[in-house]
Amino acid sequence: VIFFIASITDAYDGYYARKYNQVTPEGKFLDPLADKILVSSAFISFALLDIIEFWMVGLIIFRDLFVTGLRMAMEQKGLSMVTSTIAKAKTVAQMFIISFILCVLGLKGLSLAWAVPMLDIVKEYSLIYNLTLFATIFTVFTGLTYLYVNRGAIQQFIEEDESQV
Incomplete structure (x- = not known):
């Protein structure tokens, strides 16, 4: 429930700031940071519970830290x-994948008869693994996209840094 509320308020906050032209430099920094903390803490928790693979979490967090840094x-x-x-x-x-995992965990915990066929499908098709794999690959892809789209600015950054050495 807390994750869903945090996700919804995060989306609303960004929408509100853009709609009413209240975008600030602090908000541009803090909003993505809050997203990364929310997502990373959920993925780390799932990995510690052996729900998802640590290597996937590592790639997701590495990409986010690298791009942010x-x-x-x-x-x-x-x-x-x-x-x-x-x-x-x-x-x-x-x-989405975090919400999906939370829903699956909630349904398992409730032991509802009507949920058993859905949980069987999740297990049979390894949906948690496959959706997390997709999210991991997509996350890495967006990191590479950032590098490509911003290659000129990154090259300028490297050249400025080298000239100061």
Whole structure:
């Protein structure tokens, strides 16, 4: 329930800020950071419970930390990275798989007779594994997309950094 509320309020907050032109530099930094904390804590919890694979969680967190760190380092040099729509889709995909896992766990915990066929399908088709694998691959893809789209700014950042050495 808490995850669903956090996800909905996060989406509403971003929508509200854009609609009423209340976007701030702090919000541009803190909103994605809150997303990463929310998603990472859920994925780490699922890995600790042996629901998803640690290597998937590692790739997801590495991508997020790498892109965030690169963005912060570039902003300190006065450079900016273009945020893509695909990154928002990545967050939606991650939130979806987390919500799906939470629903499956909730149904298992309730032991409802009508839920048994659905849970059997989830198990038979390895839906949690496959959806998490998709989210992992999509997350890595968006990281590579960030590097490609921002290659000019990244090259400028590297050249400025090398000239100071």
